[in-house]
Amino acid sequence: MLLQTVPVVAIAPLIVLWFGYNEGSVVVISLIMSLFPIVNNTLLGLRSTSRNLVELFALHNRSRWTAFRKLQLPAALPHIIAGLRVSAGLSVIGAIVGEFIIGSGNAEGGLGVQIVFAQGRMYTALLFAEVIAATLLGFLFFALVSAVGRALLRHWHESAMPG
Template identity: 45%
Template sequence: MNVRLALRGAIGPAITIAAAIGVWALAKSLFGIADFVLPSPKAVADTFVADPQPFLIATGETAISATIGFAIAAAGGIAIGSMLSLSTRVERSVYPITLLFQMVPLVAIAPLLVIWCGYGRPAVVASTAIVAIFPVIANTLAGLRSRAPELDELFRVLGAGRFATWRKLAVPSAVPSIVTGLRIAAGLATIGTITGEFLAAEGGERAPLGIQITTAMRNFQTDRVFVAVVLAACVGFALFGLTSLVSRAVLGRWMRTG
């Protein structure tokens, strides 16, 4: 039943993707656009099929960086959000700094990341975590703060202490909000990874997708740029999909209906 529902749900997006590819191919042939500006969908597919190995290695590298950065953002964001929720004074002092961190463009911070972490994975992971952490902090804080006041009163009646109220009421109440933050962060993580790779990743045999994109761009290999972009989108989609699946399992208690 679930498989059938999932298949039915995939029909719409599949048709949209097929239509977009059709329009792309049609525009290419109708307007005679040069290959280095817009290669045909077939040329992009052929480029990948002809030599998939560097692309697959790059995808693996990018996926590892995105996953590690996302995990750090998830753990760090939940921890910071929880800490901020414990005291309004701490929240007022620290939250604007996290907000400021979110406002500064990643490209402006990247040179600092290279200075501190050097070229390579640590800087890429750091840029991923920086981009992905804010929604987790904001949603954790909002979730922990937004519990129903009448349930707070219930816990008071039952003689619960501050820590017990936090653990048995505030945290479970916040789970749906935290999960929403994680899903947003999963979507952002790949953006942080690719941007980090543009600025701080190393080339060579194990060059990640960000390097594949910049190298292909410099050589006017637009078909290779397209392959890398599609694969980067796949990494983002996989991370988001995995987070959504785990979320659904975790949220079972909150979403279950008769």
């Protein structure tokens, strides 16, 4: 993904031109920051499917769609969940960075705008509270994705089995 190599600050003016000074731009910036681990891990998982099993499906004249749906996608699921777990924290970072860049800096807005507001007025206690809130939000998203991943994998994949 070429977008992962471009600094978000460098392309933020383009995003603002295309989407305006609003939440849409923040969502796009967050998406750009968090999409790469999902795509990368998904492709890794799809490519890591056992060649012997792929050939077995071909030997039994299964279509490529059937092999994808019944073999490659389930085999890639642990990798997809790992990418989602990484992206859960990056999405919070992306939203805050997006608000740093696009936010108005007043008392209204999301967590990123609030951090800039508190920092500009030297409200140290409020700044610590906002940083802790952002950290907890990242942990919450990570834990939620991890719990869903364990629920999906617990009966058949050794990474999620109790042991």
